[in-house]
Amino acid sequence: MNTWxxxxxxxxxxxxxxxxxxxxxxxxxxxxxLLGASLSGVVGDKGSSTIDVVRVAVVNPSGEGYESSAMMDSFLKSTELKDIIAPIMVESREAAESGLRTGKYGYAVVVPPGFDSKVQSGEAAQLEFILGQKSTDNRVAGTVFDNFLRSLNYKQSVAMTLGPEALNVMAPSSTSDQPTVKLGELSEGGYTYTSSQFYAVSMMLMFLLYSGLTVCTSLFNEKENHTLFRINAMPVKGSELFIGKMLGVGVVSIVQCAAIIILTNVLFGVNWGNRPGLLLLFCLLMIIASMTLSIVISMFSKTGASARSVVTLLTVSMTFISGGMAPLPESWVNSIGAFTINHWAMQAILKMMLHADVSQIMPNLGVLSLICLVLFSAAAISYRKVGYHG
Structure with a gap:
């Protein structure tokens, strides 16, 4: 009764x-x-990417008993390439190289003499590529012409193995209607988190850690106001006083967490994923970790100011190291950041926002549960050794 x-x-x-x-x-x-609006181009979904048309110099020589490649001409006239590359016929390799140096062309392709006859005779289809100044243009144009060569070599292998009749059987199921270069998302299921989602997670976890300041203030208020002596003189056990205070702070932290989740969803449209049960569990574990860590610090601090300083320093440091304040390299976040409490909860919640499978989230849950168990044990041991008294 006293506890409640x-x-x-x-x-x-x-x-x-x-x-x-x-x-x-x-x-x-x-x-x-503020962070979600101002850093929308730095974190999360940066908007749809576009492919600029690449000017490609094509050297398709004829003469010396050879005709220019009809296969290449037919490929360059296909409608699917008009929004990706702009082929420009040039007379020689030297003219193509000169245009690449001046930036007139973004890429160059040299068709070897007798290309069609070599392909029809069973030799491997090969082209010579000359890279331009922009890596993006090189990747786009290189993908287009690599697909062209891959298609020719595949059809050639089928004809040599199964006979020319096999090509006629393959024709109806041709994938020529599909685009040569297609933009896509690497995130699972096509989902990606926005800057508002990213900072909603990082700020919520940071303020859950800041609830440790409330723990320190609550514990030291009675000491600094000299009311702890009078409370101890009453028929109230020290453990009842301590547990009652921690339950009060815990309830406030739960209300704070729920308010952040609900209000960010209503006001800013933040989607917290499709697993509310797991989300709640990770939030509860973060609250337990924050409170037990603050209890350990408070038990061994002489004043409330020193305890609050340590909690603040740890909270800011862990938030930064885990990548919650600014985007950090993945190698840093997954190595040094793994030694922080926020890291395991933050990565798990972001995966929930991406609708990841539960199997990808459970390792984070296991590690965070272990951290809470260690901190809870440390808090219990420190309370038994030091106690809460004036």
Whole structure:
């Protein structure tokens, strides 16, 4: 009974504080809005990409008993290439190289003499490519002509193995209607998270860690106001007082987490994924980790100011190292960032937003549960050794 009475009193005290309401509920929403709007081109979905038409110099010589390649001419006239490459016929390799140096062309293709006859006689289809100044143009044009050669060599192999009649059987199922170059997303199921989603996750986790400041303040208020002696003189066990205070802070943190999730979804359109149960579980584990870490720090700190300083330093450091403040290289986030608490929850929630399979999320759940178990054990041991008294 005493525990619930203390918890209710703690809730009344916390919710009557205007600074607590501002810091725990309004400040996270403001930061999510500002960061999500200002860094929309840096984090998450950067919008649809487009392919610029590449000017390709084509050297298709004739003479010395050879005709220009009809296969190449037919390929360059296909309608699917008009939005990808702009073929320009040039007389010689030297003219193509000169145009590449001046930036007139983005790519060059040299068709060897007798290309068609070599292909028809069973030799491998080969072209000479000369790269331009822009890597993007090289990738786009290279993909187009690599597909052309791959198609020729495949048909040639089929004809040599199964006979020319096999090509007629393959014709109806040809994939020529499909584009030569297609833009796509590498994220699973075509989903990708936006900057608002990214910073909603990172800021929520950061402020859940900041709930440790509330733990420190709650524990040291009674000491600094010299009311802990009077409370201990009452028929109230030290464990009841301690547990009641922690339950009060825990309830406030749960309300804060729920408010951030609901309000960001309603106000900013943040999609938190399709697994609300797992999302809630990760939030609860983060609250437990934050509170137990703050308990350990408070038990061994002499003043509330020193305890709050340590909690603030750890929160800011872990948020930055885990990549929650600014995009960091994946090698950094997955190596050094793995030693932070936020990392495991943040990566898991982002995967939920991408509608990833549960099997990809469970390792994060296991690691975060282990961290909570270690911190909870450390908090229990430190409380038994130091205790909560004046």
């Amino acid at each position: 009475t203390i918890m209710i009193y703690e809730l009344r005290r916390l919710f009557s504080s205007r600074s607590m309401i501002l810091n725990m509920f309004l400040l996270p929403l403001l930061l999510i809005f």
